Amino acid sequence: MQPIGFYLGTLARELHRLMNENLRDKGLSSAQIRVLGFLDCREERGETCIQEDIREYCNLRSSSVTSLIQTLEARGYIVRESERDARAKRVKLTQSGRDLAQECKRFIDRVDECLGKGFTPEEQLALQAFLQRATENLHQMEREQKE
Secondary structure, three states, X not given: XXXXXXXXXXXXXXXXXXXXXXXXXXXXXXXXHHHHHHHHHHHHOOOOOEHHHHHHHHOOOHHHHHHHHHHHHHOOOEEEEEOOOOOOEEEEEOHHHHHHHHHXXXXXXXXXXXXXXXXXXXXXXXXXXXXXXXXXXXXXXXXXXXX
């Protein structure tokens, strides 16, 4: 039997490959899709979003988030609006960004349904909890290494 990380890494690579292949015609990476989905969820809940929120959610360096946002903005999927604090610009989806986020969400829902095949609802919930805990464990390890 392989280590847990082997299976998680294999699954992550397969998910990224599938996302990239199916959305290649949109010219988007899986990271860009994740940002659009995050913004769409926030807006559906009536919440605003600044670049720092995206950085925290995606667990990326600020420079990587800046690059993602600039690309999405140049393609007309998002806009940035100044808030009272000039350092914090609100990031919002355009209508084409919202439409694309919804299209991506439908695809992600199909992938999620495929991932859950053969699992009972209870097993799916347990798997989600296990994966969330494993992610938190790695974040804790990262924090401890920085100390």
